[in-house]
Amino acid sequence: MKAVLGIDVGGSTTKIVGFDENKNLIEPMFVRGSDQITSIYGAFGKFTAENGLALSDIKGIKVTGVGASFLEKGIYSLKCQKVSEFKSIGRGGLYLSGLDRALITSLGTGSACVYADSDGSIEYLGGTGIGGGTLMGLSRLILGMDNVKHIYELAEEGDLNRVDLKIKHITKKGDFSAMQPELTVANFGKLSDLAEKGDLALGILNMVFEAVGTTAKFAARTKGLKDIVLIGNLTNIPQAKRLFEGIGEMLDVNFIIPEHSQFGTVIGAALSNG
Numbered sequence: 001m002k003a004v005l006g007i008d009v010g011g012s013t014t015k016i017v018g019f020d021e022n023k024n025l026i027e028p029m030f031v032r033g034s035d036q037i038t039s040i041y042g043a044f045g046k047f048t049a050e051n052g053l054a055l056s057d058i059k060g061i062k063v064t065g066v067g068a069s070f071l072e073k074g075i076y077s078l079k080c081q082k083v084s085e086f087k088s089i090g091r092g093g094l095y096l097s098g099l100d101r102a103l104i105t106s107l108g109t110g111s112a113c114v115y116a117d118s119d120g121s122i123e124y125l126g127g128t129g130i131g132g133g134t135l136m137g138l139s140r141l142i143l144g145m146d147n148v149k150h151i152y153e154l155a156e157e158g159d160l161n162r163v164d165l166k167i168k169h170i171t172k173k174g175d176f177s178a179m180q181p182e183l184t185v186a187n188f189g190k191l192s193d194l195a196e197k198g199d200l201a202l203g204i205l206n207m208v209f210e211a212v213g214t215t216a217k218f219a220a221r222t223k224g225l226k227d228i229v230l231i232g233n234l235t236n237i238p239q240a241k242r243l244f245e246g247i248g249e250m251l252d253v254n255f256i257i258p259e260h261s262q263f264g265t266v267i268g269a270a271l272s273n274g
């Protein structure tokens with residue numbers, strides 16, 4: 001089997017994916033390491049071993065991410081081609097969603113909004129510093145936790161009515177005019193003395209997702225779009241789909257979290273022609 005690989009090098013996590021000669025996706029995977037070099041070679045070794053790939057089976061390697069410079073000399077005897085992260089986000093989002101045109105939002109440490117069209121047009125429209133880094137920093141400060149699995153498990157017990165101030169809390173029942181009752185007026189603006197850690201955890205998640213969702217909405221509006229494809233690690237959080245569905249209803253946009261959304265950027269890199 002001949003394959004083209006994509007590698008997305010983060011701080012200490014490397015994502016890797018491949019496409020065979022028939023353009024079939026080879027199951028993506030990621031590997032954590034104590035440093036970027038360990039992570040890169042660990043991911044490459046694991047991926048090739050599990051898929052029965054020899055070095056001679058690899059037709060090309062496309063790399064992206066903040067740690068792509070570590071691969072300037074290639075991997076073993078194989079050269080690596082660097083791909084723009086924004087182009088990777090755009091191509092990966094369209095591929096995973098099956099759409100011809102969309103706003104792709106990558107939820108990483110911060111969040112980036114990229115317009116992508118099947119005609120090859122890809123444009124970075126901006127973003128926000130709010131993302132996974134915000135989630136982890138606030139959770140460490142407020143909850144004393146920095147394990148994302150523990151945070152979202154705790155959030156399962158949460159109730160936003162003990163944390164967020166919504167339209168329904170400040171408007172007479174039945175008199176919401178054009179404003180939806182569940183629309184957030186102020187994140188953490190109704191913080192109750194009775195709020196428990198689960199409520200706080202859910203409040204942090206919701207604040208991050210609402211901020212990213214609103215930023216994406218404004219970016220999509222500049223292109224006349226309502227389809228917003230979400231990719232990146234934060235889309236793997238169990239509450240993401242439910243919370244973004246609610247945010248989408250309030251903002252009148254369609255948030256899409258496709259299968260393999262966590263690997264959107266690396267898939268886009270593998271599909272890149274340059």
